[in-house]
Amino acid sequence: MTPVREVDVLLVGAGPGGLAAAARLAAAGAGRVEVLEREQRAGGVPRHCAHGGFGTWLHPLTGPAHARLLTDAAERSGAAVRTGVTALDWTGPLELATVSPAGPETIAARAVVLATGARERPRAARLVPGTRPAGVYTTGELQQAVHLYGQRIGTRAVIVGAEDVSYAAAGTVRAAGAEVVALVTEAPRAQTAAVRAADARLRHRVPLLTGTTVTELLGHGRLSGVRVRRRDGRTAVLACDTVVFTGDFVPDQELARRGGIALDAGTRGPAVDGALRTSRPGVFAVGSVLHPVESAGTAAREGAHAAAAVRRWLAGGEWPGGVGLLVEPPLRWIAPNRVAPGDHRPFVLRTTALLLRPVLHVTQDGRPLHRERHVSAAVPNRTLTLSARWTGRVDPEGGPVRVSAA
Ligand SMILES: Cc1cc2nc3c(=O)[nH]c(=O)nc-3n(C[C@H](O)[C@H](O)[C@H](O)COP(=O)(O)OP(=O)(O)OC[C@H]3O[C@@H](n4cnc5c(N)ncnc54)[C@H](O)[C@@H]3O)c2cc1C
Numbered sequence: 001m002t003p004v005r006e007v008d009v010l011l012v013g014a015g016p017g018g019l020a021a022a023a024r025l026a027a028a029g030a031g032r033v034e035v036l037e038r039e040q041r042a043g044g045v046p047r048h049c050a051h052g053g054f055g056t057w058l059h060p061l062t063g064p065a066h067a068r069l070l071t072d073a074a075e076r077s078g079a080a081v082r083t084g085v086t087a088l089d090w091t092g093p094l095e096l097a098t099v100s101p102a103g104p105e106t107i108a109a110r111a112v113v114l115a116t117g118a119r120e121r122p123r124a125a126r127l128v129p130g131t132r133p134a135g136v137y138t139t140g141e142l143q144q145a146v147h148l149y150g151q152r153i154g155t156r157a158v159i160v161g162a163e164d165v166s167y168a169a170a171g172t173v174r175a176a177g178a179e180v181v182a183l184v185t186e187a188p189r190a191q192t193a194a195v196r197a198a199d200a201r202l203r204h205r206v207p208l209l210t211g212t213t214v215t216e217l218l219g220h221g222r223l224s225g226v227r228v229r230r231r232d233g234r235t236a237v238l239a240c241d242t243v244v245f246t247g248d249f250v251p252d253q254e255l256a257r258r259g260g261i262a263l264d265a266g267t268r269g270p271a272v273d274g275a276l277r278t279s280r281p282g283v284f285a286v287g288s289v290l291h292p293v294e295s296a297g298t299a300a301r302e303g304a305h306a307a308a309a310v311r312r313w314l315a316g317g318e319w320p321g322g323v324g325l326l327v328e329p330p331l332r333w334i335a336p337n338r339v340a341p342g343d344h345r346p347f348v349l350r351t352t353a354l355l356l357r358p359v360l361h362v363t364q365d366g367r368p369l370h371r372e373r374h375v376s377a378a379v380p381n382r383t384l385t386l387s388a389r390w391t392g393r394v395d396p397e398g399g400p401v402r403v404s405a406a
Pocket residue numbers: 012013014015016017018019036037038039043044045046049051052053054055085086087088115116117118139140143165168252255286287288289293294295296297299
């Protein structure tokens with residue numbers, strides 16, 4: 001049997017969420033704080049986002065610079081950041097089996113923070129028929145190939161999707177010296193800032209094919225094209241040797257699921273309350289595993305917020321359950337998805353349909369708790385927020401709280 005080593009706080013995943021939580025915890029003297037990262041380098045997704053868009057308005061950073069900053073901060077605070085270590089499964093309520101090149105190890109903790117991130121659904125999970133040629137990527141795979149391993153990716157790429165991450169993928173294709181043939185989306189319009197869509201269309205001359213579905217991959221050995229179908233039923237072949245499936249993120253919730261931790265039906269990540277507590281006492285979750293995906297800044301702020309909750313737990317704090325928080329269509333999900341009267345941080349949501357200046361209504365057992373008007377449109381795959389001004393009116397003994405949009 002593998003001997004059990006003990007730490008105070010074990011964090012799984014060294015992305016912005018896990019690293020920020022670890023830095024705060026170690027700096028606050030939470031004891032032995034250890035972060036496990038299965039990759040060879042810490043930093044999470046920003047490691048391979050060579051573009052800007054990270055940091056703050058005053059201190060903008062590229063992804064790799066942001067990853068280094070967070071890793072240095074965690075290590076300087078005294079957290080142990082261990083790379084090449086994968087958390088495999090639970091061997092007890094707060095105990096994990098891990099594996100690394102040094103061999104298996106079981107680690108027990110007084111608190112565990114799941115910060116395992118999210119991943120894009122690959123071609124196979126999207127059930128796109130056709131051959132199995134080389135040249136098929138997700139954005140994460142593409143960025144790692146180009147920016148971490150310096151691999152050649154082909155000369156003509158089709159990007160599937162038209163959200164922020166799709167435009168980041170287009171940037172990576174260009175950085176690799178290849179041409180972007182088109183961005184293809186089933187949606188009626190781009191799901192990014194208007195200025196970003198216009199920049200791609202006008203400056204980089206990248207066509208955006210809306211209302212268009214990729215129905216088949218073609219080519220043997222290497223991709224030779226993708227067949228697309230327009231909304232009116234017409235089909236065409238876009239000649240390309242590279243295709244990038246972007247967005248369509250799913251939380252990396254394998255560890256939570258294996259541990260029997262309750263998952264939210266909307267996000268499909270662990271269900272958490274405002275203090276980022278899961279259904280298992282002592283287990284917290286932060287970042288993209290909760291809401292695939294928000295900005296790295298959001299994940300890092302959540303990490304800092306979770307650190308405070310972890311410290312209260314280590315000091316003998318309670319584990320109140322909160323009441324369920326549900327959304328009604330066309331809203332798709334909300335996070336956190338449990339709520340207690342003291343919760344004060346805003347909630348993030350997604351919609352499946354475009355909503356012009358939506359009004360969000362919050363009710364519990366038919367009782368109105370809050371009404372919030374948004375001046376801008378809610379766009380699928382983009383962040384929509386709900387303030388927490390109403391949480392003091394939640395009845396902790398009542399039924400689920402419901403959020404709807406009108
Ligand atoms: C292509 C792309 C472009 C983006 N561009 C921007 C941008 O410009 N600006 C911005 O603010 N945000 C951007 N984001 C979003 C940002 O990267 C995420 O919000 C942020 O990385 C989330 O941090 P996280 O810590 O939750 O997860 P991640 O960064 O995904 O980190 C999770 C880590 O957990 C590790 N892990 C998972 N399971 C295990 C396990 N069992 N054992 C050990 N380790 C494990 C993973 O290897 C990973 O390193 C982008 C995202 C993508 C995908």
